[in-house]
Amino acid sequence: MSPLRITGVEALDVRFPTSRDLSGSDAMNPAPDYSAAYAVLRTEEGLDGHGLTFTIGRGNELCVAAIRSLSPFVVGRTLESITRDMAAFWYALTGDSQLRWVGPEKGVIHLAAAAIVNAVWDLWAKAEAKPLWKLLVDMTPEQIVACVPFRYITDALTPEEALEILRRNEGTRAAREARMLKEGYPAYTTSAGWLGYTDERVRELCREAVAQGFTHFKQKVGADIEDDVRRAALIREEIGAGRKLMMDANQVWDVEEAIASVRRLAEFDPYWVEEPTSPDDVLGHARIAEAVSPIRVATGEHCQNRVVFKQLMQAGAIGFCQLDACRLGGVNEVLAVLLMAAKFGIPVCPHAGGVGLCEYVQHLSIFDYIYVSASLEDRVLEYVDHLHEHFVEPVRIENGRYMPPQAPGYSIEMRPESLQEFAYPSGPAWEGGA
Ligand SMILES: C[C@H](O)[C@@H](O)[C@@H](O)[C@H](O)C(=O)O
Numbered sequence: 001m002s003p004l005r006i007t008g009v010e011a012l013d014v015r016f017p018t019s020r021d022l023s024g025s026d027a028m029n030p031a032p033d034y035s036a037a038y039a040v041l042r043t044e045e046g047l048d049g050h051g052l053t054f055t056i057g058r059g060n061e062l063c064v065a066a067i068r069s070l071s072p073f074v075v076g077r078t079l080e081s082i083t084r085d086m087a088a089f090w091y092a093l094t095g096d097s098q099l100r101w102v103g104p105e106k107g108v109i110h111l112a113a114a115a116i117v118n119a120v121w122d123l124w125a126k127a128e129a130k131p132l133w134k135l136l137v138d139m140t141p142e143q144i145v146a147c148v149p150f151r152y153i154t155d156a157l158t159p160e161e162a163l164e165i166l167r168r169n170e171g172t173r174a175a176r177e178a179r180m181l182k183e184g185y186p187a188y189t190t191s192a193g194w195l196g197y198t199d200e201r202v203r204e205l206c207r208e209a210v211a212q213g214f215t216h217f218k219q220k221v222g223a224d225i226e227d228d229v230r231r232a233a234l235i236r237e238e239i240g241a242g243r244k245l246m247m248d249a250n251q252v253w254d255v256e257e258a259i260a261s262v263r264r265l266a267e268f269d270p271y272w273v274e275e276p277t278s279p280d281d282v283l284g285h286a287r288i289a290e291a292v293s294p295i296r297v298a299t300g301e302h303c304q305n306r307v308v309f310k311q312l313m314q315a316g317a318i319g320f321c322q323l324d325a326c327r328l329g330g331v332n333e334v335l336a337v338l339l340m341a342a343k344f345g346i347p348v349c350p351h352a353g354g355v356g357l358c359e360y361v362q363h364l365s366i367f368d369y370i371y372v373s374a375s376l377e378d379r380v381l382e383y384v385d386h387l388h389e390h391f392v393e394p395v396r397i398e399n400g401r402y403m404p405p406q407a408p409g410y411s412i413e414m415r416p417e418s419l420q421e422f423a424y425p426s427g428p429a430w431e432g433g434a
Pocket residue numbers: 023024025026029032056190248250301351352353354382
């Protein structure tokens with residue numbers, strides 16, 4: 001193990017003016033600027049760990065400040081002293097009593113913790129010269145379990161059960177790894193269906209995505225039901241009855257309103273309805289799930305921690321788990337949710353509508369398939385076609401599938417020129433204001 005010592009943390013405010021063309025828009029978020037609170041862990045040896053947390057513009061500065069507040073938990077430490085007991089590190093970072101008060105394990109402080117945790121994993125994977133998914137795949141079940149924060153979830157999943165899940169498909173793991181390397185992980189596209197796009201643009205983008213080999217498409221709904229119906233009809237016209245159509249309401253409906261709206265949209269055969277109501281309303285999701293069945297409910301991009309996911313699963317409230325790589329507290333907490341989902345038999349289709357999220361989640365889903373779920377049934381990974389050019393190792397999509405990244409790390413390092421150009425508010429991209 002390398003003696004890498006972390007000597008400092010840089011926290012950067014990086015924003016992309018996506019609101020100018022309404023890419024990323026939905027019923028709740030009409031004009032997002034895809035942004036990153038970006039952390040760089042510097043080491044004496046010159047190898048850096050990179051991590052980011054995703055926001056949609058204003059408020060990014062709060063996450064940047066929170067990254068600075070958390071940096072004493074990594075500065076001065078060697079990588080080895082962290083990786084020797086990853087769970088202990090995670091508890092220390094998320095458990096400082098005074099900082100925990102402004103969470104706990106939720107909101108700005110948890111988003112910032114995720115940036116740092118993910119930067120540590122990036123550094124670890126780089127030190128081992130492996131892409132993050134492979135670092136995880138090469139661990140023993142015991143080593144993986146040692147990274148998982150089990151506090152608050154042992155009533156749903158014990159470490160022994162987690163070990164059992166990780167061991168049960170051991171014999172076929174190599175075959176799944178080979179399959180991933182050959183075929184990649186199936187993706188769906190959200191890029192055709194942003195709410196602010198005109199009907200013509202939606203049509204055009206659907207055609208392009210069909211030609212690129214996509215089989216699953218997501219549309220935004222929830223601003224106006226008549227618009228939703230019209231857009232669903234035109235997307236169905238473009239993609240045909242055989243391809244899947246998901247609908248994402250981004251939390252705008254009340255519970256009964258959600259049920260009525262999904263019933264109205266049912267004629268377009270939605271594969272799932274996403275974020276139908278408040279992300280914290282576990283029982284509301286359960287009620288919706290029951291009422292709109294067999295259409296399934298998906299949620300998770302705003303699910304703040306493993307505890308809420310536990311409850312959603314225990315309550316039978318979700319049919320798809322859309323965990324977010326940096327809304328949860330980084331890789332450690334993601335592992336907890338992947339394992340719970342395996343126990344409850346819920347497919348994980350991570351959230352990736354944001355900057356850098358596709359880069360992150362490809363590692364998580366590939367690992368999930370090889371090591372945890374061992375299944376591709378009902379699993380499809382979100383893809384948005386924005387801002388990949390700013391990453392040193394951008395995602396590679398072939399025929400509608402994510403091809404496994406090969407470069408060491410978590411694929412989240414941004415190009416230095418992009419960090420400079422989109423620095424907020426001083427970078428050239430922001431000259432003249434927002
Ligand atoms: C504001 C963002 O683009 C969201 O609309 C996006 O994350 C979306 O919910 C998604 O599912 O990708």
